[in-house]
Amino acid sequence: MIVHQFDQTNSILNTFIAEIRDVDIQKDSMRFRRNIERIGEILAYELSKSLDYRDTTIQTPLGNKKTFTCSDKVVLCSVLRAGLPLHHGILSYFDDAENAFISAYRHHPNNDDAFEVVVKYFAAPVLDDKVLVLTDPMLATGKTLENVLDALKSHGEPKQIHIISVIGSKTGVTKVAEVFPKNTQLWIAAVDDGLTSKGYIVPGLGDAGDLSYGPKL
Template sequence: MQIVNFAEQNSVMNHFMAELRNKKYQQNRLLFRNNIRRIGQLMAYELSKTLDYQPKTVISPLGQTTIPLTKQSDIVLATVLRAGLPFHEGFLDMFDNADNGFVSAFRMYINREHTEVGIHTEYIATQSSKNKTLIIVDPMLATGGSLAAAIESLVQAGRPKKIHICCVIAAPEGIEVVKEALPEDSTIWCASIDQGMNENKYIVPGFGDCGDLCYGEKLQSFRKVAEK
């Protein structure tokens, strides 16, 4: 299995990552969402180099030429709601005609100390990924539970020929969990692989709750904590 860590390379992606992590810039939700989207665009471009291409003849007003093209209808681009939406848009900017899938999954603390979490998948809307390239984008790969649940749900709609997992920030622990849910020929793409997670299962140094930073903090009344 291949794991790509773009933090090991020098590129403009590092500039967007710096702004995502910066507490001062995080106060601007539009900038935060745009930076997530830009990273999605750059990552989609890099991923596109690994896809299958066939030569196609293109006719211009002055002649014709042959250009290698990939069949975008053979791509299913899926994300986990809600934090994944700006990241998903960045990929859609590159893969205009890809099919799409959406998974509603959330994590809920299962003890009052907020040190253990459970993952719940409530809703899925997707097109078949049978014999297609399935690209699952989720900005945060922390425990890996929500992504593993998304993989399981999406594969039920048709077994893909290839799976790519794309995230902005990943924890090593989450990568290990997701690897167990993936075929060996899959690829995990990360803008950064961070140190790990704290006692509340947030990535460190990370940048906080991606969904809240993009769209506003969730109501406390929906953050249910079950008695252990």
């Protein structure tokens, strides 16, 4: 897997990452969502450089102009509910993309730290010969994306798979590299060192879904 990690270079992206981590700033859920969207926009722009393009001639009011436009068909698949702000940010750059959504949540059958990822709702177009972009803001253990990959197999064979995440753990990145095709590319804003016993990223930022939309039952 090819990993593109962006917090090692100074850019405005690091400001957005700092704000979504800050316990005081993240109390404003609207600002938290918007920062996730902006991170998605930046990562979408970086990903766009890896896609295929074709020669195109544009008719302007004063003449013709040769340029290059994206020739790939993109399918954007996000994990509900935490992935929605990230999805919106990426979709604002890939506005012709087809969309897929999947619900995946952690189930603790024994009410302890051990959990399994349960996939229930899933809707996606045919993926054959398309560029699949999977979005999940928090790449913690990698189990969620592994289950998402399994669910997508019945929808065809994508031309290429990209993953966009905001913050990941080293454990999660390693797991994804093991289960996804070798030519998969990961576009991630920051990678942290640790995980808690419950599989949450340390220092991370907390629960992205709760911070975006409020606590769940």
